[in-house]
Amino acid sequence: MANKYEAVKSDIKAILKKDGYDDGNLGPVFIRLAWHASGTYDKHTKTGGSDGATMRFAPESSDPANAGLDKARAFLEPVKAKHSWISYADLWTLAGVTAVEALGGPTIPWAPGRSDKPAKGIKASDVPPNGRLPDAAQGASHIRDVFYRMGFDDRDIVALSGAHTLGRCHTDRSGFSGPWTYSPTKFSNQYFIQLVNNTWTVKKWDGPLQYEDPTGELMMLPTDLALIQDAKFKPIVEKYAKDRAAFYADFAKAFGKLLDLGVKRQAKI
Ligand code: HEM
Incomplete structure (x- = not known):
């Protein structure tokens, strides 16, 4: 990777630790x-994806699924201000890559070359x-509907999860x-270990259906x-719970592919 991207990476790394924010690190939200x-990519229409950085615009910016990501984008503004030449699309994806690596995860294949759709004249149909x-x-x-639409298979789905x-x-x-998990700022295969080995029951509370372990401290979404209720997903979960290296290798490949979906590189980098 060219030195100028390494410089952005090290500035992202430098802002990750943040006392008082969640578990003390911005990596997960990045x-x-x-x-x-x-993850908005649609392989059939070849629309969506990280290229364009369209989350700056409605209706994507106000999608309830993206609640809280305005904060993540705001945390990256000082890095953008210092390296104004980088596109938001490259910056946001590089922040994800940097966070995985800084929190102890595998090296993610990443290449620059995304551009930002200009704000001027943007229409909802461009987003x-x-x-x-x-x-x-x-x-x-x-x-499966959502991830197959992006071009992923069952193994990718479990790895990405x-x-x-x-x-x-x-x-x-x-x-x-x-x-x-008990280690929410350390990349590991703990998620799979918890899924397989812990006991998950419906949480009794005044909120949406979610599951809790016997301590009530950990959670799982429906x-x-x-992933452990489906006969095809389950053996992959079990494999990753036992084989951290296999998870790291598959995650690196799938996450790198995710960040590159639909990216059109125009200029030579
Ligand atoms: C079926 C697929 C998925 C669903 C339904 C899902 C859903 C969610 C939900 C509801 C949250 C909590 C958001 C919040 O309240 O702050 C969350 C957080 C998170 N998701 Fe997913 N997710 C999925 C897949 C993924 C994938 C593929 C990745 C990355 C490769 C990912 C990475 C994360 C991370 C790191 C957080 C923690 C964010 C934070 O701490 O602020 N998720 N997800």
């Missing part, structure tokens, strides 16, 4: 930003519609609450549990 910017990102309240067939080893749900963003 990974969610990179994923939601990219992916709401509803392309997954709904956590649903099950395996919905997950392993990102929930990091971060947490916020009642004021998604409505759900809590972390998936879509997370779908």
Whole structure:
């Protein structure tokens, strides 16, 4: 990677630790930003994806699925101000890559070359519609619809879901609450270990349906549990729970592919 991107990476790395914010690190929300910017891709119409940085515009900016990502984008503004030549689309995806690596995850293949759609004259039809990102309240067939539309297979889906080893749900963003693991700022295969080895029951609370472990400290979304309820997903979850290296290798490949969906590189970099 050219030195100027390495310089952006090191400035992203420098702002990750943040006392008083969640578990003290911006990495998880940067990974969610990179994923939601990219996860709108539709392979049939070749629309959506990280290229264009369309999350700056409605209706994508106000998609309920993206609640809280305005904060992630704002945290990156000082980096953008310092390196004004970089596109938002490259910056957001590079922030996700940098966070995975800085939190102890695998090296993610990433190349620059995304451009930003200009704000001037932007129309709602230039921006992916709401509803392309997954709904956590649903099950395996919905997950497949959404990820197959992007061009992923079952193994990719399970690998990508392993990102929930990091971060947490916020009642004021998604409505759900809590972390998936006891180490939400350290990349690992803990998410799969918890899915397989812990006991998950419906949480009794005045909120959306989610699951909790016997301590009540950890959580799983309906879509997370779908990964052990579905006969094809389950063996992949079990494999990643036992084989951290296999998860890291598959995650790196799938996350790199996700960030590159639909990217049209015009100029030589
Ligand atoms: C079926 C697929 C998925 C569903 C339904 C889903 C749903 C959610 C929900 C509801 C939250 C909580 C948001 C909040 O309240 O702040 C969340 C957080 C998160 N998601 Fe996913 N997700 C999915 C797949 C993915 C993928 C593919 C990745 C990345 C590769 C990812 C990375 C994350 C991260 C890192 C967080 C934590 C964010 C934070 O701590 O602020 N998720 N997800």
